[in-house]
Amino acid sequence: MAKIMTTTAGNIVGDNQNSLSAGSRGPLLMQDYQLLEKLAHQNRERVPERVVHAKGSAAFGTLTINHDISKYTKAKVLQKGEQTRMFLRFSTVAGERGAADAERDVRGFAMKFYTKEGNWDLVGNNTPVFFIRDPQKFPDFIHTQKRHPRTNLRSNTAAWDFWSLSPESLHQVTILMSDRGLPVGYRNINGYGSHTYSLINDKGERTWVKFHFKTKQGIKNYTNAQASEVVGKCRESSQRDLYESIEKGDFPKWDFQIQVMSDEQAKNCPFNPFDLTKVWPHADYPMIDVGVMELNENPANYFAQVEQASFSPSNVVPGISWSPDKMLQARIFSYADAHRYRVGTHYEMLPINKPIVEVNTYHMDGSMNFAEPKSTDAYYEPNSFGGAVEDKSYVEPPFGVNGDGYRYDHREGNDDFSQPRALFMLMSDSQKAQLFSNIADAMDGVPDEIRNRQIALFEQVHIEYANGVRKALGK
Numbered sequence: 148m149a150k151i152m153t154t155t156a157g158n159i160v161g162d163n164q165n166s167l168s169a170g171s172r173g174p175l176l177m178q179d180y181q182l183l184e185k186l187a188h189q190n191r192e193r194v195p196e197r198v199v200h201a202k203g204s205a206a207f208g209t210l211t212i213n214h215d216i217s218k219y220t221k222a223k224v225l226q227k228g229e230q231t232r233m234f235l236r237f238s239t240v241a242g243e244r245g246a247a248d249a250e251r252d253v254r255g256f257a258m259k260f261y262t263k264e265g266n267w268d269l270v271g272n273n274t275p276v277f278f279i280r281d282p283q284k285f286p287d288f289i290h291t292q293k294r295h296p297r298t299n300l301r302s303n304t305a306a307w308d309f310w311s312l313s314p315e316s317l318h319q320v321t322i323l324m325s326d327r328g329l330p331v332g333y334r335n336i337n338g339y340g341s342h343t344y345s346l347i348n349d350k351g352e353r354t355w356v357k358f359h360f361k362t363k364q365g366i367k368n369y370t371n372a373q374a375s376e377v378v379g380k381c382r383e384s385s386q387r388d389l390y391e392s393i394e395k396g397d398f399p400k401w402d403f404q405i406q407v408m409s410d411e412q413a414k415n416c417p418f419n420p421f422d423l424t425k426v427w428p429h430a431d432y433p434m435i436d437v438g439v440m441e442l443n444e445n446p447a448n449y450f451a452q453v454e455q456a457s458f459s460p461s462n463v464v465p466g467i468s469w470s471p472d473k474m475l476q477a478r479i480f481s482y483a484d485a486h487r488y489r490v491g492t493h494y495e496m497l498p499i500n501k502p503i504v505e506v507n508t509y510h511m512d513g514s515m516n517f518a519e520p521k522s523t524d525a526y527y528e529p530n531s532f533g534g535a536v537e538d539k540s541y542v543e544p545p546f547g548v549n550g551d552g553y554r555y556d557h558r559e560g561n562d563d564f565s566q567p568r569a570l571f572m573l574m575s576d577s578q579k580a581q582l583f584s585n586i587a588d589a590m591d592g593v594p595d596e597i598r599n600r601q602i603a604l605f606e607q608v609h610i611e612y613a614n615g616v617r618k619a620l621g622k
C-alpha cells in the first residue's frame with residue numbers, strides 16, 4: 148500500500164489536486180496551508196549556483212591503494228590494501244548551471260574521500276597548473292571568464308586583456324588552447340591535485356608531493372568544429388557519457404600516482420616548487436605508482452548529492468597536509484567559506500558531506516543545525532564534564548618559514564616561458580596547428596593592441612608559436 152502524503156510537519160494531506168476555494172468558482176482561502184507550503188517550498192528549490200564550477204556531474208567510487216608508500220605517509224587512506232569510498236565531481240569552470248558540457252574550458256576534478264580519519268578532499272583540475280599564482284588575482288581573473296556587466300555576453304577581449312597582462316598565465320593558456328582544452332567527456336581526462344601538498348610519515352618527516360590521476364580510458368578530445376555539432380544535439384554530453392557508462396557497468400578508472408620532493412630538493416629547485424603555474428618535470432621527479440580509483444555508482448539524487456556536495460582543500464587527514472603554495476593557502480579559507488554561504492553554516496552535516504567518523508566540535512547553534520542536541524554540561528572547552536579533548540600526538544611537525552613580511556613581486560625573476568616551451572616542443576605538427584587555430588578562434592573580436600601584446604608573449608615561448616598564431620589570425 149502506498150504511503151500517506153503529509154506536510155513537512157507530518158500532517159496528513161487529504162487532497163493534493165484541488166485548492167480550498169470559497170465556492171467552486173470563487174477565490175482561494177488563506178487557510179489553505181498545503182497550497183502555501185507547496186508554493187513557498189518551490190520558491191526555495193534552488194540554492195545559489197557556485198560562482199565557479201557551476202555545471203557538474205559526479206559519481207561515487209572507490210580508491211584502492213596497491214603500493215607501499217608508508218615511508219612517505221602515515222595516512223590510513225594511503226596504506227597498501229586500503230579501500231576507501233569516495234565521491235568525484237567533475238565540472239566546467241566558467242559556464243552557468245545550464246551551460247553546455249562540450250565547451251573549451253578547464254575541467255574541475257574534485258574528490259572527497261570518506262576515510263577512517265575524517266574526510267580528505269582533493270579539489271583539483273584536469274590541468275597540472277593554473278592561470279595565476281597569487282590569490283589576489285583570482286576574483287579579477289574569474290570576472291574575465293564570466294559575463295560582461297553591460298552586454299551580459301562572455302568577453303574574449305576581457306580574457307585576453309587579462310592574460311596578456313599576466314604572463315604567468317601562459318602555461319595554462321597553452322594547455323587550455325591545446326587539443327586537451329576540449330575533452331570528449333569526463334571519463335577521458337586526467338586529474339591533478341595541481342598544488343604541491345605534503346605527506347608526513349610516522350617519524351614526523353615531511354615530503355612535498357604532487358597528486359596525479361591518469362585516465363585508463365585514454366585522453367579523448369573534440370575539435371572546436373566537432374564540439375559545436377555535439378552541443379547542437381546535446382548540451383549534457385559529458386553528464387550523459389559518465390552516467391550511462393556507469394549505469395551499464397562500464398566503470399571508469401584512473402591510475403593514482405604521486406611525485407615527491409624532499410625539503411632539501413625543494414630548497415635547491417631552480418624554480419619555486421610551490422608555484423601553481425609550474426609542474427615538476429617527470430625526468431627529475433619520476434611518477435610513483437600508488438593505486439587505482441574507480442567510479443562505480445551513480446548518485447541517486449542530483450540536487451541532494453551533486454549540487455550540495457561541498458569540497459574544500461582545508462579537509463586533510465593525519466599524514467597529508469598543505470604547502471606554502473599561496474593559491475592553496477587562500478583556497479583553505481575561501482572554499483569552506485563559499486559553502487557556508489551557498490549551502491549553509493552546517494553544510495558538513497548533510498549526508499553527502501558528512502564524514503564517516505564521529506564529529507566532536509564545540510561550535511554552537513546556527514541556522515539549520517540539525518544535530519541531535521546532547522544533554523551535557525560540556526559545551527565549552529576546556530571543561531570538567533567529560534567533553535571531547537584535543538590529542539597532541541596529532542600536532543603536525545613544524546615547517547620552516549623565513550623572510551620579512553612584504554608584498555613580494557611574484558613576477559620578479561620568475562621564468563614564465565620555459566615550461567610552456569617544453570609543452571609546445573612536445574606537440575606534433577597537427578597539435579600545434581590546432582593550438583594556433585583554437586587561439587585564433589578565441590581571439591575573435593579582440594582589439595589588435597591586446598592580440599599583439601599576447602603574441603609578443605607567445606614569441607618569448609617560441610617564435611614558431613607566435614608565427615603560427617599570427618598566420619591563423621590572417622596577419
Ligand code: NDP
Pocket residue numbers: 275322325326327337361366426427428429430565566567569570573
Ligand atoms: P614529459 O614528456 O615527461 O611529460 C609530458 C606530459 O605532458 C605528459 O604527462 C603528457 O600527458 C602531458 N601532455 C601532453 N600533451 C599535453 C597537453 N596538450 N596538455 C597538457 N598536458 C599534455 O615532460 P615533463 O614532465 O618534462 O613536462 C613537460 C611539459 O609537459 C610541462 O611543461 C607541462 O606543460 C606538461 N605536463 C607536465 C606534467 C608534469 O607533471 N610533469 C603533467 C602534465 C603536463 P600524458 O602522459 O597523459 O600523455
